[in-house]
Amino acid sequence: MMWTSSTVVTKSECLLEEYATYGNAQCWNGAWTTSYTAGPSATKMETWRSRRDSAKLCSQFLSSSTWRVITELLSGLKTLRPLSELLDMVKPPPERGTSIQVHSTPFGCEAFLNAVTRGAVCGVVGKRPSLLLTDTATALGSEGAPVFTDGPNKELVGTVVCSVSWWRGEWVGLTLAAPLRAVLAAKLRVPPLHPPRAPASPLYSKILQIVDRTTLLVRCGAAWGAGVWLGRGHVLTCAHVVSSHASYKVSLYCQNKKETAMVRYKTKDDKAYDLALLYTNPDYWTHLTPAEFAEEPAEKGESVLAAGYPYFNENNLEDLKPTVTSGHVNNVSPSMIQTSCCVQSGFSGGPIFRITKELKVEVVATIVSNAKAQTGASFPYINMAVPSRAFIRSVQHFLTERDESVLSPIENNKEIVQSQWRLLPYRSKI
Template identity: 30%
Template sequence: MDVPSSALLLHSSIDKDPLPQGCSGISISTDWILTHGIVLDPIIDKSYAVSNFVTNMVSGELITVPRELMSELKFRVYRDLGNDNDSRSSPLKEHHGMIVAAWQCPLLKKTFDEFFKTWSFSKSSEFTRSLRSIFLFVRIYNSESIVETSLEQALSCLLNQIPRNLIRGSSVIIESTPFGNPVFAGSIAHGVISNVVGDEGCVIMTDAYAFPGGEGGPVYIILPDSKHRIISGMVIAPLSWCRGEWVDYTFAANLMPCVLNILRKKNLPCRPITYQENIDVALDRGVVLVRCGINWGTGVLVHKDTGTFLTCSHVVAEASEREISIIMRPDKTNSCIRAKLLYRTPENQPYDIAVLRMDPQDVDPSLKSVRLSHTAILNKGEPVVSIGFPFSSSIRPTISSGVVSKSMDCALLTTCCVQSGTSGGPIINRTTGDMLGMVVCNVLSSDGTTLYPRMSLAVPATILSGPLREYLRTDNPNVLRAFTCDDAIVCKIWDFYPFLPAKL
């Protein structure tokens, strides 16, 4: 059974010269292309018939495109992208097709109406918002298939290839056509499954790069042998902003629940989803959410027997006026416990550390202490992940992969994608599971206009371990004052001149 591959779709009205811009898609059989509603964006404002069709679409109904409308929905389709290392000897193969059916996924619609309600995306017109939850089915009418495949057969075959559950932290590849430009057809980007959100986990969040034009492109999970991949998602939103902050994550439709809903609607036989706990235990078991007033951040359990947690000082800046709470399982009720602030470093001074404590009997039994690394020297390029709670305080932690970019005695720079809410979260060695540092901030340009999510600074674990060990030995919170640093060189490094830290 062939793995579904990426495709490029260009509306037939677009001239071939200069190079046109199109949209990505997934070749799910010889006869069928699955793509995203955004492919209609260039033509929806120019055609009343197309805009009327989209406006009147009923969520959860597989709709056949009216025959009189099909002439406006013809596309040139290019397939077999990226399968040959020498693209000069493997030109794009052109087919002709048209959109014959559409499905507005009720799961995606609800998720974008609720979870992403306050978010903004690269294209934010009213029509574009409605397109975001739509799947389109393109029929190839000059295919080379001997036996024609029905849409239902193609979807059933696709469903049988999709994994039944997704594990955060799993390696993924996005294959798409950035900017819809044929020059970039079949480009890939690597990352991990960062999180899964929405009803039935219908939206995948990944730190793999995608660009406008990549909508509709396939997302593959890379199997442990690193030689095989399986289809799992379809890119639906490559650029977004949350609370005015650029979100450097890609959002994709989780094809399992979405396709299953279509087949159920058609009353076709299909295997049910058997969900497992959507969690990578080794990464998640020591991470909690910390709330102080309206603010939240991430905390790390460093000693379960005493209920001791680490977070950032700026996360609990309002501790003198507001209660500090630790939420051990954001996706479950009754997991919020009050915490005591033992110590926090002064504002705007290295190392931006706070130590919290709660009654050990109140610590969730599923949590496990994170082991701090004792390695002072880290190799550039060493693979790491960050874990934290950006965007929402009601879902499980979000994971981002990266590498050690630079290691100093007093600071650890990584390429993990960190956003507001990640502060206090751990940087984890992917090989050993040890905590190498605690995320403090990413970087904001000195004029305050540009945020760099993939340049994140962390306090090294070697800085954290000494005072913590002394506190755990003596039970004297005064020893935590050793976290406060007034060394001129360290202060200068953490000032990042000519950049300023962007507190998370």
């Protein structure tokens, strides 16, 4: 086949067009040219370079004008920088609580090109670490997107590896990101560096310290959830978390400690408010701080935090910390609070925190579940919690008097309340 100048230019234009539109392009802060979610591999890049080199060898058979057009077209094809240079540029993974932003192109649609979503690092997995859990709301097609610290500098710290996933029979609302420094060190086969990690703001770090000393992990058999430390050896959690307590022991984990507990009170299964009260030896938990419960009711639209344990490693209690997500109060009633915090299995029994203007950390509700469809699908950003005002007086009375009869109002038998918690419309009998 004889190549004419028009044939060569057309082939080159097709190559450049394929490179420019292939996959989901993401901006890497100007330092790293382009990343592709499903784009060209290094092998394909080398193929294009080989074609370019072959074209140079054949340039003597082409006219000068034709070769000039080819050179101009291929000059726009930027060469990817070495991974070692990117390793020097990437910053250490941020600590839990650090604000971040993700630049992505959801669904690979140009209309959403370089969309920015903000959130925070909710949890850190592994000692390196190997995975970051974030509550940034990303969509399919965001895989491969860069993760930056929020702020004027926007330092590159990771890349999205999973925006939507299915685990333990439910959709996971957390976006999973890989710390780029650890990934590149493994790829380049160099010893992983351990420079100081970017800390969260001093204010948020103080809030997290209170959350960590208040929120426990509760395990009963194969089930686990969260609990709130009340002091005097008592822990508040959900009844369905310890529904098998007659057959399996109940264990508590927090701050590098593990101890057993007994169930002092539990509402009936599948009945509002689905709460349980546990007791453990208080001498083992002197390092914890009793939760402070809010006196004022929650307000629609106010910012809140949710804490729980969607995952944990029983062999690594030293690094065990609750996952903390942020959101807002969507709806309020005397018997239920709905929030937009990302909640998964393992959050049941955990607290919903309010941060007051005086920077006090108060529990306004106890998480029970997220919304579920009849098909079993769950919606992690729509969840229900029991307002603290619905039970705290009975619990405080019990802690003082040790009279279990005062806890009976917690099992609310009003039909309107039971219907609400079954997510059914209430129909008056009148």
